[in-house]
Structure formats: structure tokens, C-alpha cells
Amino acid sequence: MRFVIVGQGISGTMLSWHLLKKGADVTVADEYQPNSSSHIAGGLMNPITGRRFVKTWMADTIFPFAETVYHEMESVLNVKFLHPIPIHKILYTTEAINDWSTRCGDAQYKPYLCNELLVELDQQFYFTKHAFEINGGFWVNSTLLLNTYRQWLKNQNRLIEGYHTWQELQHQFPDAKIIFCNGVVSQNKNPFAALPFTPTKGEILMVEIPDFNLPAVINGEITLLPTEQPHIYYAGATMHQRFDNDKPSKSGLYELKAALDATLKVPYKVVDHLASVRPAVKDRRPLVGFHHTSKNMAIFNGLGTKGFSLSPYLASTFTDTLLEGNPILPEINVARFL
Numbered sequence: 535m536r537f538v539i540v541g542q543g544i545s546g547t548m549l550s551w552h553l554l555k556k557g558a559d560v561t562v563a564d565e566y567q568p569n570s571s572s573h574i575a576g577g578l579m580n581p582i583t584g585r586r587f588v589k590t591w592m593a594d595t596i597f598p599f600a601e602t603v604y605h606e607m608e609s610v611l612n613v614k615f616l617h618p619i620p621i622h623k624i625l626y627t628t629e630a631i632n633d634w635s636t637r638c639g640d641a642q643y644k645p646y647l648c649n650e651l652l653v654e655l656d657q658q659f660y661f662t663k664h665a666f667e668i669n670g671g672f673w674v675n676s677t678l679l680l681n682t683y684r685q686w687l688k689n690q691n692r693l694i695e696g697y698h699t700w701q702e703l704q705h706q707f708p709d710a711k712i713i714f715c716n717g718v719v720s721q722n723k724n725p726f727a728a729l730p731f732t733p734t735k736g737e738i739l740m741v742e743i744p745d746f747n748l749p750a751v752i753n754g755e756i757t758l759l760p761t762e763q764p765h766i767y768y769a770g771a772t773m774h775q776r777f778d779n780d781k782p783s784k785s786g787l788y789e790l791k792a793a794l795d796a797t798l799k800v801p802y803k804v805v806d807h808l809a810s811v812r813p814a815v816k817d818r819r820p821l822v823g824f825h826h827t828s829k830n831m832a833i834f835n836g837l838g839t840k841g842f843s844l845s846p847y848l849a850s851t852f853t854d855t856l857l858e859g860n861p862i863l864p865e866i867n868v869a870r871f872l
């Protein structure tokens with residue numbers, strides 16, 4: 535069976551990877567956008583999120599699965615982009631400490647709450663004193679993964695570059711199933727335009743902090759991630775559903791600097807400021823499935839804030855739907871809106 539995948543962000547990357555692994559004939563059409571959501575993403579996979587420190591949806595299934603898939607890709611692509619990393623979640627209030635302490639007593643949370651002792655943050659660097667450690671987190675060097683995979687597709691003549699309308703693709707590949715993994719780029723110009731996307735803009739800063747060695751991801755008012763460049767950290771991200779464009783803004787810069795100033799005592803220098811738009815959805819669940827009138831059109835999108843943890847598993851299950859007719863999880867099936 536032949537598939538044309540529109541988009542090579544993390545969604546199109548993961549779906550094409552699983553389809554190719556199962557022997558399908560796949561072509562990926564992608565316009566390279568260095569500021570796409572997947573390129574700008576921190577690539578953080580955090581199993582415990584939100585103000586009440588709740589286990590992320592399907593964490594017990596998707597995290598081990600994602601780790602295996604990323605390792606498989608690393609070995610085929612011969613590059614290392616997956617990094618296990620502890621996450622230090624800052625506790626600002628007594629209520630937060632109590633919430634954390636309750637979670638520690640819950641057996642379901644044991645694999646993720648690494649130990650039951652608070653982490654003492656070094657007062658030389660931080661304004662706040664306490665954090666707890668989350669185990670089982672990873673960060674993915676997103677641009678390294680996307681660029682290496684892109685080259686791998688190219689070497690196999692499976693990539694067509696540039697922007698392509700679905701009508702063009704349908705004309706060029708009349709027997710193929712076209713699968714939209716196009717993020718927010720062309721929501722108004724495709725057969726799935728009616729789906730309730732809530733595009734959410736995110737801005738981040740790359741900052742240089744001399745003499746600072748982050749032992750973990752710091753997750754508080756702002757998330758600070760180490761990068762592979764010495765002393766350069768990724769700091770983000772803002773979340774706004776109302777915005778004029780997808781470019782870095784002055785207000786975004788102020789918001790990020792204020793959050794950094796409230797977290798770090800040490801001086802830092804902003805070396806870059808980037809922005810993109812997340813393909814989020816009204817009910818915060820991905821959009822996966824077939825068009826209601828044309829079964830030759832499908833979508834794998836709406837990964838919102840969690841593309842890097844959700845996509846390996848969901849792309850694998852959707853591959854089984856496409857090749858073997860397995861059912862789609864009702865929570866993510868586009869049929870809930872169509």
C-alpha cells in the first residue's frame with residue numbers, strides 16, 4: 535500500500551518511520567521550516583506535569599515505548615539524540631509540598647518520584663529552595679533527529695521537498711493514501727480544516743550562563759534545559775492562544791526574562807529568541823483518523839505540547855490501523871468531531 539505523508543515534523547517523522555518499518559511504500563512531502571513547532575520544541579518528555587503533579591496521559595505505556603523507538607532510530611541513523619535526564623520540579627508553596635508528598639505515597643507514582651526527599655536547590659543560583667526530582671524524563675535533540683532523518687529519507691528517494699497542496703499530491707499519487715502530519719501550517723487549506731484546533735504560540739530563549747552546570751532540567755515558572763553546547767541553555771516556553779503572528783515578540787521576551795529573573799540569581803545573556811505555534815486541540819487530545827467522506831485521506835496531528843512523548847506510540851498504533859485495520863483509540867479518533 536502506498537502512503538504520502540504531508541509534513542516531516544515529529545508526527546510525519548514517527549508515522550513514516552513505523553510505516554517503513556512494516557514494509558509500506560512511503561513518500562514524505564515537506565517544506566523545510568526551521569521555525570516549525572518540532573524544530574523549536576525543547577523535546578522534553580516529562581511524565582509528571584501540571585500544577586497538581588499528575589501523571590501524563592498513558593505515561594506507563596508511552597514512555598517506555600518512546601525510549602525503545604528513539605533508540606532504534608538512533609542505531610539506524612547512527613546518531614545520538616535521546617538523553618535521559620532527571621527533572622527538578624520547583625516547589626513554591628506549602629500546598630505544593632503537600633501535593634507532592636501525597637503523590638509520593640501513591641504506588642502508581644513510585645517509578646516517577648525518584649526519591650521521597652526534597653532536592654535542596656543551590657542558593658547560590660536559585661531564589662527558591664526546594665524541588666522534587668522526577669525520574670523517567672528525557673530530552674530529544676529535536677533538530678538533530680529531524681535533520682538526520684530527513685537526510686535518510688532523501689537518500690532513499692522518499693522525500694519531496696517544498697510546499698505541496700493536497701490536490702497536487704492526489705494528482706501525482708492517485709492510488710496513495712494522503713496523511714496530513716502538517717502541524718498548524720495549513721489548517722485552513724486542507725480537508726480537515728473543520729477540526730477544532732486551538733493553535734498555541736510558544737516563544738523560547740537560548741541563554742548563555744557562564745559557570746553554571748545544570749545537573750537536571752529545572753521546571754518551575756520557566757523550564758531550563760541544558761543543550762549540547764557548553765553553558766547554553768534552552769529557556770521556555772510561553773503559551774498563548776491569542777497572537778498576531780508566529781514571530782518572536784517583545785511581550786514574549788519580557789515574559790520569559792521575568793520568569794528567568796524570578797528563578798535564577800546568576801546573570802545570563804540572551805543569545806537567541808525563537809517562536810513557533812503548537813498544533814493543540816480543544817480537548818487536548820491528538821487528532822488521528824480518516825476523513826469522513828474520503829477514506830484515502832487521513833490525519834495524524836494535534837499533538838499539542840507533547841509531540842515528542844506521544845508520537846512514537848501513537849504513530850505505531852496508527853500504523854497498525856492503516857495496515858491492518860486495527861481500531862483507533864476513541865479519545866484520539868477524529869470521528870469524535872466529524
Ligand SMILES: Cc1cc2nc3c(=O)[nH]c(=O)nc-3n(C[C@H](O)[C@H](O)[C@H](O)COP(=O)(O)OP(=O)(O)OC[C@H]3O[C@@H](n4cnc5c(N)ncnc54)[C@H](O)[C@@H]3O)c2cc1C
Nearest residue numbers: 541543544545565572575576577578698717736840841842
Ligand atoms: C516553544 C515550543 C516548545 C515546545 N516544547 C516541547 C517539548 O519540550 N516537548 C514536547 O513533546 N513538545 C514540545 N512542543 C510541542 C511540539 O513541538 C509539537 O507537539 C510537535 O512539534 C508537533 O509536531 P508536528 O509534526 O505535528 O508539526 P510541525 O512540527 O509543525 O511539523 C509540520 C511540518 O509540516 C510541513 N508542512 C505543512 N504543510 C505542508 C504542505 N502542504 N506541504 C509540505 N510541507 C508541509 C511544515 O513545513 C512542517 O515541517 C513545543 C512547541 C513549542 C512551539
